[in-house]
Amino acid sequence: MGSAGGWRARIGVVVPSVNTVVEPWFSAISPPGVSVHASRMFLDDALTPDSIIRMDRDEGMRAVRQLASCRPHAVAYCCTASSIVQGLEYDRHLQHEVEQAAGVAATTATQSILEAARVLGVKRVAAASPYTEEIDKAEHAFFESAGLEVTSSACLGIKDAFGLAAPTPHEIHELALRAWKPGAEALLITCLNLWSQTVIERLETELGVPVITSTQATLWRLLRIAGIDDKIPRYGKLLSAH
Structure with missing residues (x-):
């Protein structure tokens, strides 16, 4: 059984170090009994394909393994740009790599x-x-x-x-x-x-x-693969009806 905050599910998010959106918003609107847990990957201030690739290479799996220690029920790799600058095959490989490292179902923003x-x-x-x-x-x-x-x-x-x-x-x-x-x-x-x-x-x-x-779809997919089917109003048809 999970802790009081995550008695239904603990969902994990791996975010770039500059991200100030995912943790507060996911935590604010996740259904009762769902807790949100995060780890961070250092990203340079300059937003370029090279800096994003360097973040993934140097920080990505370390952050996933760190997150796995709190035993989440599902994990999302929360950087849309990581996948779009490296292509669809990389994105599929990344999802598999995260699942292997975390030992649970995973998604990426683009997936x-x-x-x-x-x-x-x-x-x-x-x-x-x-x-x-x-x-x-x-x-x-x-x-x-x-x-x-x-x-x-x-x-x-x-x-x-x-x-x-x-x-x-x-x-x-x-x-x-x-x-x-x-x-x-x-x-x-x-x-x-x-x-x-x-x-x-x-x-x-x-x-x-x-x-x-990216924000809404990633939370939606993360909740669903964690086994949480609650519908959430006010954030579009995807979360309210699917």
């Missing part, structure tokens, strides 16, 4: 997004991100390689990894509207260090399509 799209019946998305154009282009290539067509997009061009969390809900909403073009079946907002979940409900009402975010 969570792809599963969310499958469950929602979505194959064409408008994509918004806070990333630089270089990382944003890699993101489009990643999702296209996984069978998800990116029909339109917009990015903020943020180069500072800590600064990914700086955009306000208003700024994120404006970014999403710039990315949106009719014809997409859903709106996708990436990055787990962006407060994208704050605008999901408003955007779904305005656009009339599902909104998938």
Whole structure:
């Protein structure tokens, strides 16, 4: 039996050291009886493919093994950019590697997004991100390689990894509207260090399509593989209906 806080499930998150979104939000809205536990990977301030790859190589599995010591029921590797700059095959390998190191079911941010799209019946998305154009282009290539067509997009061009969390809900909403073009079946907002979940409900009402975010999809998938099926309101169709 788990501790009082995690009597239903302990969910584990591996986050870049700069992330200030995942732990507070996951903890705030996880269902009663679910506790959230984290370990961190050092990431340089400069947000580049090289710095992300270096974080994964030097810190990733150490952080997973550290997290495994609190015996989580499921683990999420919470860095969308890690997978998008290294490709779909790397992402699949990463998920397997995390599962082997942690000894439990695991997901990545991108695998969570792809599963969310499958469950929602979505194959064409408008994509918004806070990333630089270089990382944003890699993101489009990643999702296209996984069978998800990116029909339109917009990015903020943020180069500072800590600064990914700086955009306000208003700024994120404006970014999403710039990315949106009719014809997409859903709106996708990436990055787990962006407060994208704050605008999901408003955007779904305005656009009339599902909104998938890295934050929302990763929490959804993590809860489901941990055996928690509770529906959570106010953060879009994915969490409230699936």
